Amino acid sequence: MLTENHATATPPSPVTMAAPLYPIELTVNGTRHQFEIETWVTLLDLLRERMLLTGSKKGCDHGQCGACTVLSNGRRINACLALAVSQNGHEITTIEGLADGNQLHPLQQAFIDHDALQCGYCTPGQICSAVGLMREGEAHTTAGVRELMSGNVCRCGAYPQIVQAVSQVMGIAPAAQPEAPVRPTVVGTVLS
Ligand code: FES
Ligand code: FES
Numbered sequence: 672m673l674t675e676n677h678a679t680a681t682p683p684s685p686v687t688m689a690a691p692l693y694p695i696e697l698t699v700n701g702t703r704h705q706f707e708i709e710t711w712v713t714l715l716d717l718l719r720e721r722m723l724l725t726g727s728k729k730g731c732d733h734g735q736c737g738a739c740t741v742l743s744n745g746r747r748i749n750a751c752l753a754l755a756v757s758q759n760g761h762e763i764t765t766i767e768g769l770a771d772g773n774q775l776h777p778l779q780q781a782f783i784d785h786d787a788l789q790c791g792y793c794t795p796g797q798i799c800s801a802v803g804l805m806r807e808g809e810a811h812t813t814a815g816v817r818e819l820m821s822g823n824v825c826r827c828g829a830y831p832q833i834v835q836a837v838s839q840v841m842g843i844a845p846a847a848q849p850e851a852p853v854r855p856t857v858v859g860t861v862l863s
Pocket of ligand 1 (some may be wrong): 728729730731732733734735736737738739740749750751752
């Protein structure tokens with residue numbers, strides 16, 4: 672049974688501890704920035720929430736859709752999986768840094784020319800990923816482009832146009848269309 676004193680005693684106040692901050696330096700789209708951040712902040716959140724560079728999108732936040740793809744020292748990475756502190760000293764390029772003034776990057780122009788987007792949510796990641804793909808030099812056919820861009824999901828299903836746009840900029844000839852099979856006409860049937 673509680674005594675009078677126990678029942679009315681003021682509970683001890685919780686000890687509040689500030690999370691430690693770590694200094695990092697990033698060059699983002701050609702401009703050097705310094706930050707003091709907690710260790711758990713991802714590169715994506717740093718770009719979107721603190722720098723207000725909202726071109727890079729948060730689709731899944733689990734490394735499964737590619738909407739957050741940016742370039743780190745020229746290599747494509749999922750910014751949602753990269754802790755900002757791990758990028759200390761790196762050069763980061765986002766979709767906002769690809770154009771040269773009013774001159775679009777050739778991939779940006781190709782996406783427009785080929786109508787390679789619908790809602791556009793995946794597009795910044797697709798284009799940054801394609802820039803990284805071109806630097807890697809591993810894709811030599813449209814099938815290779817399709818395979819090596821497979822980490823970038825497009826929920827609108829604009830894949831054929833995306834592959835066309837990327838292939839055009841890479842100078843890859845379109846794949847030959849398979850000929851439609853010749854079907855014998857049978858009187859009384861409707862061809863679909
Ligand atoms: S948001 Fe990063 S992979 Fe989906
Ligand atoms: S254009 Fe809508 S998700 Fe790709």
